[in-house]
Amino acid sequence: MAAAYQRNYLLPQEVAALYGLLGDWANAAKEYGGVITKYRAGEPNFDKMPAARIFYLAAQAHEHLGETESALTLYSEAVQTKG
Numbered sequence: 001m002a003a004a005y006q007r008n009y010l011l012p013q014e015v016a017a018l019y020g021l022l023g024d025w026a027n028a029a030k031e032y033g034g035v036i037t038k039y040r041a042g043e044p045n046f047d048k049m050p051a052a053r054i055f056y057l058a059a060q061a062h063e064h065l066g067e068t069e070s071a072l073t074l075y076s077e078a079v080q081t082k083g
Contacts, residue, residue: 009035009049016057025064032058052081 016031035054039046059074 009038009046013049013054016061020057020061025061029058029061029065029067032061052078055081 012031012035016028016035019025019028019031032054035046035049036058039049039051039054055074055078059071059078062068062074063071
């Protein structure tokens, strides 16, 4: 499904959220990171995602992993980003 809808941010966002619910923070951070990378690259449709929320959730995943610097950077981006 992800291959068929490569320009849809919803699937990787939901996969990341599910990893978070399972406590698999490493995979959650990886999935959120992929979404953020596509957002920053200006991939089609990724400009429609709730960017601030994704940055915030990515920061939470990094915080759970003990990656404080990454978490703080992402929290900062969440505050400065629309959506």
